[in-house]
Amino acid sequence: MVKLSAIQLTSMPNVAANLAVIEQHLSNLAFSDNHLVVLPECCLFFGGKDAEQLALAKATYKENALIHQLSALAKKYRVNLVAGSIPLYHPDTDKFTNSSCVFLSSGEQIAQYDKIHLFDVKVDDNEKNYLESRYTQAGKTLVSANVNQMKVGLTVCYDLRFPELYRQLTTLGAEIITVPSAFTKVTGQAHWETLLRARAIENQVYIVAAGQQGVHENGRETWGHSMIISPWGEILACKTEGQGSISVDVCLSELSRIRSAIPVAEHNRFITALK
Numbered sequence: 001m002v003k004l005s006a007i008q009l010t011s012m013p014n015v016a017a018n019l020a021v022i023e024q025h026l027s028n029l030a031f032s033d034n035h036l037v038v039l040p041e042c043c044l045f046f047g048g049k050d051a052e053q054l055a056l057a058k059a060t061y062k063e064n065a066l067i068h069q070l071s072a073l074a075k076k077y078r079v080n081l082v083a084g085s086i087p088l089y090h091p092d093t094d095k096f097t098n099s100s101c102v103f104l105s106s107g108e109q110i111a112q113y114d115k116i117h118l119f120d121v122k123v124d125d126n127e128k129n130y131l132e133s134r135y136t137q138a139g140k141t142l143v144s145a146n147v148n149q150m151k152v153g154l155t156v157c158y159d160l161r162f163p164e165l166y167r168q169l170t171t172l173g174a175e176i177i178t179v180p181s182a183f184t185k186v187t188g189q190a191h192w193e194t195l196l197r198a199r200a201i202e203n204q205v206y207i208v209a210a211g212q213q214g215v216h217e218n219g220r221e222t223w224g225h226s227m228i229i230s231p232w233g234e235i236l237a238c239k240t241e242g243q244g245s246i247s248v249d250v251c252l253s254e255l256s257r258i259r260s261a262i263p264v265a266e267h268n269r270f271i272t273a274l275k
Contacts, residue, residue, distance in 0.1 A: 013048030039084035047216030057096035075107030084180035113154035114139025188223025
């Protein structure tokens with residue numbers, strides 16, 4: 001039996017303030033080495049300008065400060081932490097990667113996934129246009145991590161619209177796929193739940209999706225509705241609005257039962273074995 005949790009935030013462009021809120025929520029969760037906690041995208045800095053994220057990434061690059069602060073929280077509260085995403089400086093391009101980092105309950109960092117699909121779109125909301133690639137360097141590598149009893153695949157936000165990524169993570173052995181996000185209210189209301197449930201059903205995995213929610217300092221409004229979804233597509237827990245957390249206890253053996261009953265992976269004629 002493992003415990004899955006998602007923390008929903010309304011993050012600010014203030015690292016210290018966001019860390020304090022995250023710590024408050026972590027303190028209310030059960031301590032366990034078999035507990036996986038997922039934070040939203042941009043958990044330590046959100047609601048400012050993208051250029052400010054780049055400045056933060058540069059300022060914290062040498063000391064690896066953001067990593068150390070999150071590692072300390074995972075160790076203090078003895079949880080396995082998927083730290084949503086944070087900006088990490090990429091000196092070769094003078095941009096930052098939007099990176100989801102995984103820490104064991106010991107505080108050890110065991111994985112880093114750099115968001116592959118960047119949000120360059122037009123949306124009918126307050127901002128109208130998003131051009132994530134202006135300051136963000138896209139990742140190139142799929143990442144899964146063995147977290148105690150759990151095989152965890154990593155994605156971030158806009159990745160959700162690309163089912164090929166989720167299929168490949170499942171082929172790599174993922175049993176749980178994390179989706180830290182900051183979906184806009186417009187796109188979230190239209191597609192968030194549908195896409196999450198589809199990714200869970202078609203890959204027969206647990207989905208843990210932690211979102212930003214509310215109106216942020218720059219006027220951007222995010223959808224929230226953080227969810228934990230079963231491999232059968234059931235919403236096991238949902239936090240619609242406000243800041244807070246959701247948790248469920250799951251038995252990973254349920255995956256074997258579902259995958260045995262409907263052996264999608266065996267029937268899929270498009271899967272190419274990964275070398």
